[in-house]
Amino acid sequence: MADDANDIPYSHSTRSWRRSRWWHWHPQKWWIFAVGILGALTFTFLALGGPERAVPTLQATPKQIHDVTLESCSSIAKPAFAPRRVYLHAGGLRGEGIGSVLHHFKQSIVFSRLLDAEFVLASNVDSDNRYFTSKIYNGPILDPQKYAFDARNSCRIRDFIPDSERDRFTRGVCDHQPWALDRARKLQHSMSRCTSVVDFNEAEITQDLNGCIMDWVKDRFHPASKFPYDPLPPFHPPKRPIRVGIHIRWGDTAKQEDLTPSALLEHKFYGSFSLRKMLSTLRDIRKLAGKSGIKLTVAMENADKRVLDLLEEKDYVLLDSRAEDDLDDMRKLSENDILLLGESSWGVLVHLIAPPGLTLVDGGAAQKFSNTTGLGRDVIYMKDYTPEKLRAALFPVQKD
Structure with missing residues (x-):
């Protein structure tokens, strides 16, 4: 009776014996374990948020002709998947002209470029000047699918850069100061999982730093590809x-x-x-x-x-x-x-x-x-x- 495998009393030793005997009898079923392990790993990976957004690198570059344009930001690696995340400036804008209103979100433009995000102004009607400031500055953004706001893991920029530190950090980045570039790398890494970024700042007044966003403004308002020009021969x-x-x-x-x-x-x-x-x-x-x-x-x-x-x-x-x-x-x-x-x-x-x-x-x-x-x-x-x-x-x- 003891020789009958079906009648072996249950114990840790007999359970181990049954496992080894089963494996010995059914070697062709090894793939069941492999599939189970792979499935468990895949489930865990997805539960933790899936593939991380690629963290772009920021390299300090020598100052060239265009002295403080964010050359290092323009080469930031693009995210591995679409849509591109949005950097939404949601702070209220004052009733100013199209030029002076830019003084109130230059820092946000710099941050959006560091994070390789599409800068978007919240809808704003400038009643004094009879136009939509947001419509003008958001002009090139035509495809709502391409720049859709993904709120699954939306982050506030002030949780990563306190309002009191914005100005100094922005100037450091624009001037390619090593401490600011190092902090920028850390910012990119810490916000790599953010599917979108929201900026509620309303206190900024920055009249200078136009060189830092010069190419961004040109791309939004007057890209050379759409407005060819015949320069004066030298x-x-x-x-x-x-x-x-x-x-x-x-x-x-x-x-x-x-x-x-x-x-x-x-x-x-x-x-x-x-x-x-x-x-x-x-x-x-x-x-x-x-x-x-x-x-x-x-x-x-x-x-x-x-x-x-x-x-x-x-x-x-x-x-x-x-x-x-x-x-x-x-x-x-x-x-x-x-x-x-x-x-x-x-x-x-x-x-x-x-x-x-x-x-x-x-x-x-x-x-x-x-x-x-x-x-x-x-x-x-x-x-x-x-x-x-x-x-x-x-x-x-x-x-x-």
């Missing part, structure tokens, strides 16, 4: 007219109705090129242009005829389409060989999206043009301006 004399664009901020003359033309020449403008310097510089440009002449474009909302009559140019293009076509005016003004700009935030945006060429800046105290010499465009401040520098910048190859 040889003198030019074979075509030199294209010149001027921005005169409407507020600079809107309340100066009592000023005579001669008094306007001495009027101190805010955010625009002063008229006396403007006229002198235009004469220098005409002299360089020679027989080819210049082609002038003037952007001035609520255009003041007294000012336009002072420009000594009979044929010019006036951009005064008001807020409805603000972005279109900005693009048209940017497409000039030379830009004459003050420190109006609208004018700064024109410079940021402009094709290769030269920008002459009257002012500079707010540092809005700092580190924006790049992407083929040079900057000369009027405090450093000379006709010789103008010629050298426009025509670096001399063939006189």
Whole structure:
């Protein structure tokens, strides 16, 4: 009876004997165990969140022509799966123009690039200026499936970067400081599982750092692939007219109705090129242009005829389409060989999206043009301006 395997009493030893005997009798069934183990491992892996989002690497790069553009961020590895995660700026925006409103989310743009996320502004109606700020800045985002908001593991940026540390960290990243780049790597790793990022910050006011986001702004507003431009050949004399664009901020003359033309020449403008310097510089440009002449474009909302009559140019293009076509005016003004700009935030945006060429800046105290010499465009401040520098910048190859 004891020899009958079916009658062996149950015990740890007999249970082990039965396992070994079963294995000996059924070797062809080894795959059952393999499948079971593989299934258990797969279930555990998926339960823990599946494959981690690839952690992009951030390499410090030498400062080149475009001094502080996030070159290191532009090469961040793309996530291994779609859709691309969204970085949603959900903080309220003030009723400001398309240029000055950018001061309130530059840090968010930098963070979104560090995290290889698509920056999106929450819907915002700017009633004072009669347009959707969010619609303009989100313009290229057309496919809702491609940039859908994935809330499965949504993270708040302030849980990883406290509001009190945002400004210092952003500046450190833009300046490629080692401590900031090291922290950026840690941020990328710690937020690698976030399916989306939400930013509720409303306190930011950053007038400078435009060089750090210059290529981002250009990609959003005026990508070269969609707006091809024929640059001025570098040889003198030019074979075509030199294209010149001027921005005169409407507020600079809107309340100066009592000023005579001669008094306007001495009027101190805010955010625009002063008229006396403007006229002198235009004469220098005409002299360089020679027989080819210049082609002038003037952007001035609520255009003041007294000012336009002072420009000594009979044929010019006036951009005064008001807020409805603000972005279109900005693009048209940017497409000039030379830009004459003050420190109006609208004018700064024109410079940021402009094709290769030269920008002459009257002012500079707010540092809005700092580190924006790049992407083929040079900057000369009027405090450093000379006709010789103008010629050298426009025509670096001399063939006189």
